[in-house]
Amino acid sequence: MLKSIFAPVVLSLSLAACATAAPPVEVTRFHTDNPARSGSIAVEEIQGNPDVGLEFRTYADAVNAELQRVGFSAGPAGASDYVALVGFRRSFRPTAPYGGNDKPVSVGVGGAVGSGGYSGLGLGIGINLSGKPKDVVTTEMQVQIRRRSDSQTIWEGRAMTQGREGSPAAQPSLVAQKLAAALLGGYPGESGRTITVK
Numbered sequence: 001m002l003k004s005i006f007a008p009v010v011l012s013l014s015l016a017a018c019a020t021a022a023p024p025v026e027v028t029r030f031h032t033d034n035p036a037r038s039g040s041i042a043v044e045e046i047q048g049n050p051d052v053g054l055e056f057r058t059y060a061d062a063v064n065a066e067l068q069r070v071g072f073s074a075g076p077a078g079a080s081d082y083v084a085l086v087g088f089r090r091s092f093r094p095t096a097p098y099g100g101n102d103k104p105v106s107v108g109v110g111g112a113v114g115s116g117g118y119s120g121l122g123l124g125i126g127i128n129l130s131g132k133p134k135d136v137v138t139t140e141m142q143v144q145i146r147r148r149s150d151s152q153t154i155w156e157g158r159a160m161t162q163g164r165e166g167s168p169a170a171q172p173s174l175v176a177q178k179l180a181a182a183l184l185g186g187y188p189g190e191s192g193r194t195i196t197v198k
Contacts, residue, residue: 025159025178025179027197029193030192040075041081042082042083044085045060056088063180082147089140092135095135137170141176142158
């Protein structure tokens with residue numbers, strides 16, 4: 001009987017873990033009436049990018065792959081038709097112990113006595129699966145596509161997602177791919193509208 005009680009509980013906990021491993025991405029895009037959909041493009045770091053360093057390459061490569069997926073071709077720096085300026089920021093927000101959504105998981109199984117004299121099992125379990133609460137990592141990506149000839153911005157967008165520190169949803173390589181795919185998927189997208197991509 002215990003096996004039949006705990007099977008759905010374990011399954012529901014596993015599904016909840018999967019859901020939190022892939023948080024949604026909030027995306028906002030703006031563009032001119034008819035932005036370019038092809039041509040050579042080079043990915044460069046946006047001026048004033050707050051998070052400079054080797055990690056930038058991870059985000060730049062993810063954006064470059066998505067740009068080629070939507071029709072652009074990789075071009076040489078300084079001589080491409082377009083330039084994609086990329087910036088990103090990672091911020092950390094501490095969470096209060098067991099506050100809000102950080103409460104330990106509780107599993108309760110009730111008991112009952114039926115008219116036929118059947119007596120059920122009463123069981124209460126409190127499981128702290130989180131240990132010490134982890135910080136929430138917010139990652140934001142910004143991309144601007146400009147014509148190189150006149151530096152005119154023809155398309156720009158921002159994407160943001162959150163994940164628990166140490167989880168797959170907060171790993172830079174995975175987050176960079178997820179943000180780039182959400183931001184440039186369906187390029188150019190609807191201008192001036194914020195959407196949620198799951």
